[in-house]
Amino acid sequence: MKTFNLKEIKSLTYQRPEIQKGYANQTLCVDITSADISIKPVSDQMKQIFVGGKGFDLWLLWHAVSGTTQWTDPENTICIASGPMGGTPSYPGSGKSIVTSLSPLTGSVIDSNVGGYFGPYLKFSGFDALEINGQASREVVVYIDGVSETVTIFEAGDLPEDAYETSSVLTQHFGNEKPRGISVVSTGPGAKNSLMGCLNVTWYDPKRKRARYKQAGRGGLGTVFAHKGIKAVVARWDTVSMNSNNPADKETLKVVAKSYSREIVELDPKQNEMAKIGTTHLVPIMNDFDLLPTNNFKFGQHKMASLIGKDVYKDFFDPGFDGCWMGCTVACSHGVKDFVPLTGPYKGVKVFVDGPEYETIAGCGSNLGIFDPFTIVEINFYCDAYGLDTISVGTTMAFAMECFEMGLINESHTGGLNLNFGNRDAALELLHQVARGKGFGMVLGQGVRQMKKLFTSEFGVDAQILEDIGMESKGLEFSEYMTKESLAQQGGYGMALKGPQHDEAWLIFLDMVHNYMPTFEQKAEALHWFPMFRTWFGLCGLCKLPWNDIVPEDNKDTEEPAKVIKHMTWYAQYFGAVTGRNVVPEDLITISEAVYNFQRIFNLKMGFGTRAQDTLPYRAMGPVTEEEYDSRQERYDSQLTEKHGIDIEGKSTAEKVAALRKLREEQYEKLKDAVYERRGWTQNGIPTVKTVKRLNIDFPAVLEILKKNGVTS
Amino acid sequence: MITLDGEQMPWKNGMTISFLLQEIADDHPYAVVKINGRYVSRPNFDTHVIPENAEIFLIPMIAGG
Ligand code: SF4
Numbered sequence: 215m216k217t218f219n220l221k222e223i224k225s226l227t228y229q230r231p232e233i234q235k236g237y238a239n240q241t242l243c244v245d246i247t248s249a250d251i252s253i254k255p256v257s258d259q260m261k262q263i264f265v266g267g268k269g270f271d272l273w274l275l276w277h278a279v280s281g282t283t284q285w286t287d288p289e290n291t292i293c294i295a296s297g298p299m300g301g302t303p304s305y306p307g308s309g310k311s312i313v314t315s316l317s318p319l320t321g322s323v324i325d326s327n328v329g330g331y332f333g334p335y336l337k338f339s340g341f342d343a344l345e346i347n348g349q350a351s352r353e354v355v356v357y358i359d360g361v362s363e364t365v366t367i368f369e370a371g372d373l374p375e376d377a378y379e380t381s382s383v384l385t386q387h388f389g390n391e392k393p394r395g396i397s398v399v400s401t402g403p404g405a406k407n408s409l410m411g412c413l414n415v416t417w418y419d420p421k422r423k424r425a426r427y428k429q430a431g432r433g434g435l436g437t438v439f440a441h442k443g444i445k446a447v448v449a450r451w452d453t454v455s456m457n458s459n460n461p462a463d464k465e466t467l468k469v470v471a472k473s474y475s476r477e478i479v480e481l482d483p484k485q486n487e488m489a490k491i492g493t494t495h496l497v498p499i500m501n502d503f504d505l506l507p508t509n510n511f512k513f514g515q516h517k518m519a520s521l522i523g524k525d526v527y528k529d530f531f532d533p534g535f536d537g538c539w540m541g542c543t544v545a546c547s548h549g550v551k552d553f554v555p556l557t558g559p560y561k562g563v564k565v566f567v568d569g570p571e572y573e574t575i576a577g578c579g580s581n582l583g584i585f586d587p588f589t590i591v592e593i594n595f596y597c598d599a600y601g602l603d604t605i606s607v608g609t610t611m612a613f614a615m616e617c618f619e620m621g622l623i624n625e626s627h628t629g630g631l632n633l634n635f636g637n638r639d640a641a642l643e644l645l646h647q648v649a650r651g652k653g654f655g656m657v658l659g660q661g662v663r664q665m666k667k668l669f670t671s672e673f674g675v676d677a678q679i680l681e682d683i684g685m686e687s688k689g690l691e692f693s694e695y696m697t698k699e700s701l702a703q704q705g706g707y708g709m710a711l712k713g714p715q716h717d718e719a720w721l722i723f724l725d726m727v728h729n730y731m732p733t734f735e736q737k738a739e740a741l742h743w744f745p746m747f748r749t750w751f752g753l754c755g756l757c758k759l760p761w762n763d764i765v766p767e768d769n770k771d772t773e774e775p776a777k778v779i780k781h782m783t784w785y786a787q788y789f790g791a792v793t794g795r796n797v798v799p800e801d802l803i804t805i806s807e808a809v810y811n812f813q814r815i816f817n818l819k820m821g822f823g824t825r826a827q828d829t830l831p832y833r834a835m836g837p838v839t840e841e842e843y844d845s846r847q848e849r850y851d852s853q854l855t856e857k858h859g860i861d862i863e864g865k866s867t868a869e870k871v872a873a874l875r876k877l878r879e880e881q882y883e884k885l886k887d888a889v890y891e892r893r894g895w896t897q898n899g900i901p902t903v904k905t906v907k908r909l910n911i912d913f914p915a916v917l918e919i920l921k922k923n924g925v926t927s
Numbered sequence: 928m929i930t931l932d933g934e935q936m937p938w939k940n941g942m943t944i945s946f947l948l949q950e951i952a953d954d955h956p957y958a959v960v961k962i963n964g965r966y967v968s969r970p971n972f973d974t975h976v977i978p979e980n981a982e983i984f985l986i987p988m989i990a991g992g
Contacts, residue, residue, distance in 0.1 A: 484932075484961070484984045495966065499959055502968030524966075727969060728956040767932070770955045770987040 218383065219371035220355060224249040226365045230340040236298025236459045236792040237261060241274065242341040242365065244356055246442060247288055247348030251365050256342055261793075263910055265753035267297035267333075268325050269809045270343040271314035272816060275323065276915075278347055281819045285316040285438055288349040292438055294399070294447075295343035296333025298793050300755020302461075303454050305471040305788055306478055307757030309334050309539020311415065317433035317712075318409040318441075319606070319661050320689035322820040323813060324433030324712050327752055329538030329547065330415030331397035334755070335360065335449035338458055350443030357388065359450045361395070370445040376402040377414040377427070378565065378599035380446055385416060385425040388448055394418040398425065400446040401436035404600030407651030408659025410610070410691075411436025412603040417538050426549065426568050428538050431603035432715055433690055440601070454540055462794030470787045474760070478543040481764050488546040488763060489535070490528060493572035497523040500576070504846075505696045505722060507581040509635045510612035511685055511833050512842055514696040518585035522575050526587045532566075544760050555592050557642045560599070570594040570604075576694035577608025582615060583635030593645060600649035605715075606661060607648065609691035611641060613662050613684050614654075622675045629653040662686040682832045688713035688822070697834045699849075700725040701878075702737040705885045708830040709741065709899075711813050717758070718745040724776050738888035743777070749806040754789065761785070808909040811893075811901045812916070818900060819919050825899040828886060835878045840867040843874075850874055900925050929981045938979045944972040947983070959986040 231238055239256045256270070264273050271293035278291040292315045302308040311333025317324035336344055339360025346356065355368040374380050380400045389396035398416045405411020413436045414427040430436075461467045482488055486495050497519060500506040504514035520526075532551035537544065550567040570578075570590055578593040579585065597604045617623045618633035625632065629647075631640045631654060647655020657665060662684045669675040685692040690713025697703040706719030721740055724730045731737045751758045762778045769775050782799040790796045797805070817823030836850075837843040843850055844867060854860045854870060858877055862870055890897055894905035900923055906912045920926070929938045931951070939946075944960050944967060960967050961984040967975045977983065 485986055498966055499968050502970050503958075504970075723958050727958045765987055775955075775987065 218373045220368035220387075221371070223354070223367045223369050224251060225367075226251040228253060228340065228363055228365065230360060230363045233338065233458060233460045235462045235794050237266070238337050238340050238342050240341060241270065241343040241345065242336075242358065244344070244346045244365070244367065245348040246346060246350040246354055246356070246367065246444065249367050251367065253341075263808050264812075265297065265805060265809070266342060267295050267300070267310075267755055268312040268314065268749070268752040270295045271312055271325065272323065272809065272813055274343060274345045275314055275316075276816055276819075278345065279316060281821065283316060285318045285321065285434075286441060289347055290316045290438060291345045291347040292435065292442070292444075293343055293345045294333065294336065296337050297753055297755030299459070299788060301334030301337055301454060301458055302456065302467070302471070302792065303458075303539075303541040304456060304475060305467070306474055306542045306544050306760040307539070308755060309542065310751070310755055310757045311430075312752045313413060313430040313435050315435055315438045316820070317435075317689070318437045319434045319663070319691075320713055320822075322688070322712070322817045322822045324435065324690075325752065325813075326430040326432040326435055327717065327757075328413065328415045328430035329428035329757065330417045331539070332399055332415045332447075332449050334454065334539070335395075335397050335451035338451045338454065339449055344447070346442065346444065346447070348442065353443050353445040355384070355445050356447045357450070358448065361450055361452050373445055376559075376599040377601050378402075381414060381416045381425045381427055384446055384448055385418060388450055389418070392452075393425070394420055395450050395452055396425075397449050398446055399448070401439050401601030402599055402649070404597070404602035404649035404659070405436030405440040407656070408602065408648050409434045409437050409661050409664070410603045410606035410659060411438075411440055411601045412597070413439055414598055414601065419536075421534055422532070422551070422566065424566060426538075426547070426566075427598065428547065428568070429598060429603070431605060433712060434603075436601040436603075459792055461792045463791040466787060467791040470784050470791065474781075474784055475541070475543045477766065478760060478764050481767065482544065485764050488544050488759070491524045491531070492527075492546040492548045494524040494527040494570070494575065496572040497575055500695070503727070504699070507576050507612075507694050507696055509583050510581060510616040510683060511692070511696060512616070512839075513845060514698075516580055516585065519580060521585045522579045522587050522590060527570070527575075530587065530591065539757075542757070542760075544764065546759065550591050553591055553595065555595060557592065558596055558646050560595070565595060567591050567595040568598060573694050574604040574608070577605050578611075578641075581608055581612040581694060582641055584638050584641060585636075586638055589638040589642065592642060596642075596645055596649070600645075602645075602648065605693050606691040607645065608694070609685050610658055610662050610665065611644060613665065614644075614658055616683055617669065617675070617680070620679070622679065623669060623673060627654065627673055661689065662691050663689045682838045684831055685833060686713070687830055687834075688827055690714060692834070695720070695722060697722070698836055701881055701885055702731060702740055704830060704835055704882055705737065705741045705889055706744075707834060708882065709828045709886065709889055710745070711810070711817060714830075714834075718748055720744075728776075730776060734884055734888040735892075737885060738892040741889045742892045743803065746803045746806040746810055747777075747782070749810050750802045753806065753809060804909070808911050811905060811909055812911050814895075814901055815906070815911075815916055815919055818923060823900065824923070825886065825890075825897070828899055830882065832875060832879070835882060836874050837871055840871060843867050843871050896925055898923075903927050929977060929979070929983060931983045932985060938977065938981070942977050944975050944977065947977060948972070953985070955985075955987065957985050957987065960984070961986055
């Protein structure tokens with residue numbers, strides 16, 4: 215192993231507070247320009263309104279930046295927080311953190327949730343949240359040692375370039391005697407050379423004796439991290455137990471945690487088998503329902519999809535109990551042992567690959583027309599090691615491939631790369647180029663929105679076709695679900711605060727398969743309720759997967775199966791047992807509503823957050839090309855005739871494409887009207903004064919922003 | 928015989944998943960059914976024939992990502 219140097223620049227010794235009802239009651243602020251380390255109190259108002267996690271992140275970021283701050287400015291801040299329940303070892307999925315910052319891809323606020331031990335260790339070390347601002351002149355490592363009650367900034371020299379090795383060497387360095395007590399946040403060269411960098415957050419795997427990692431992938435958080443000159447942030451903590459959060463009601467916590475954990479152990483083997491196959495079960499299911507993005511979201515199905523499904527990855531995964539937080543019985547964080555890449559700096563070397571998960575398989579597999587499971591694992595490995603978001607990489611590459619196949623770009627633009635769908639060698643080469651910031655990879659690393667601009671301005675490509683097939687909204691690349699046949703999910707993507715990521719709403723089955731919400735009003739209700747409840751997980755330090763990926767056997771007989779009310783009731787009890795705030799399930803929605811609306815207004819502060827930004831490329835709504843229409847002709851013809859009463863006799867495919875487009879675009883606008891009304895927003899998509907007052911977020915600065923945007927009541 | 932969610936019930940030659948759901952009068956819109964560890968999705972319910980001695984779980988799948 216190469217030697218490296220860590221030279222102390224500044225250190226602060228502090229007294230670690232006792233955790234009280236899930237809170238350390240203070241946050242840590244590190245300014246890496248001046249090497250200033252300070253501690254700020256957490257107010258009761260902060261806890262009451264913003265709860266923790268993403269709520270705390272947003273509050274801290276709001277105060278750190280102005281409406282004109284750019285992502286590259288030193289005052290842009292990276293905030294990381296878990297939440298009051300974060301770090302509970304026995305309740306499944308209780309180790310998540312949320313990272314926020316201003317995004318290089320969207321220019322506005324981005325948030326991304328991630329597993330690994332960092333958030334809980336940060337809190338147990340004495341801090342509910344960490345904010346890092348400034349700009350280092352040389353690469354730094356920030357080390358938060360909760361055991362010795364010291365925060366240190368080191369100048370870092372000669373650390374490995376990529377996250378794979380950096381995670382490993384820093385775990386060894388700081389956790390020599392007890393590596394399980396270390397969590398490392400780091401990125402890699404891809405984050406430096408693109409706008410789609412991710413952060414890797416580690417958890418130590420005692421069975422395999424190695425640092426494993428999860429990714430805060432979306433929106434270029436790794437790029438901000440790298441741009442600031444942060445090489446890594448490391449937290450160290452000792453032992454974790456049910457007492458670590460000093461819960462308000464330990465007995466209730468024990469009971470509810472045990473019930474939840476037991477249910478998962480009993481039902482997961484019958485249902486999705488996530489403990490064996492992670493989220494790979496989704497591949498064949500999405501394919502059967504014509505929802506697996508294929509060739510840049512053109513199609514939803516492919517005859518070779520079974521080659522990249524759960525049956526294949528079940529054999530790839532190294533068996534074990536793989537939870538990204540202690541005691542998570544869902545244990546879905548699988549990995550591939552002794553994988554040998556065929557390309558790149560690790561060519562021929564045995565590596566451990568964390569993943570792949572569904573999103574990576576779909577984004578870097580089917581959506582690129584690649585049905586080779588080994589190539590997907592290799593892309594997965596390099597994305598993580600290079601610090602690149604697999605979703606943005608996949609969706610951007612798919613866009614480039616379609617442009618290439620359509621002849622909009624050619625080998626003279628791609629540096630000789632043949633970017634036909636399915637060309638796995640080209641996909642891997644392009645990925646290495648992105649990481650190096652070389653060749654066409656430099657272009658790809660800018661993301662779909664910038665590529666569209668560049669293809670038009672530099673290569674003279676028609677802007678309209680690029681708008682239609684470039685799968686981004688608000689500047690963020692789509693995550694990997696087809697939305698053409700689900701209006702509700704179009705709303706779930708198009709009206710998501712940060713851009714088209716499914717963590718706000720995943721309504722495809724409810725809409726398409728179960729037909730639970732046939733009217734606009736019902737869809738709007740779902741687009742209110744689900745984003746709010748899903749937001750709540752990110753406030754508390756929780757993973758959403760246990761809520762509805764494994765459901766009670768009698769759930770289907772309940773009044774609203776989609777809400778999984780039994781689990782929601784347990785979550786309300788869990789929240790009360792830790793924080794001492796007694797709540798009923800519906801209170802969780804109101805709690806989240808405050809943060810959700812605050813984030814929408816934060817977007818407004820940054821010059822976004824109105825109806826004009828809640829747009830979608832037409833590919834997300836319907837068939838752009840005649841080829842797409844013809845491939846599902848029966849479906850589209852019958853919709854035009856039976857649903858909309860249009861006479862298609864004698865109409866050409868192009869005319870039918872245009873007729874369907876008009877109808878679907880109108881429907882999406884109607885949906886926006888209904889959702890805005892349900893959320894208590896104006897028809898321009900801005901929360902009303904009445905709404906912010908109801909939610910107690912009517913701070914003077916909030917009201918001023920609303921007023922500036924013409925909202926006064 | 929087949930086992931459905933842990934309960935034994937008679938098997939009929941050529942029975943499909945749609946037929947089974949009709950037999951048990953369960954009109955819940957299941958997206959997926961697991962038969963001997965393999966998923967069968969709703970679009971294939973009408974055609975997928977259940978083998979004898981199959982172990983079946985009806986999956987009330989509502990989540991994705
Ligand atoms: S469900 Fe999976 S992703 Fe969520 S905390 Fe558990 S192991 Fe991690």
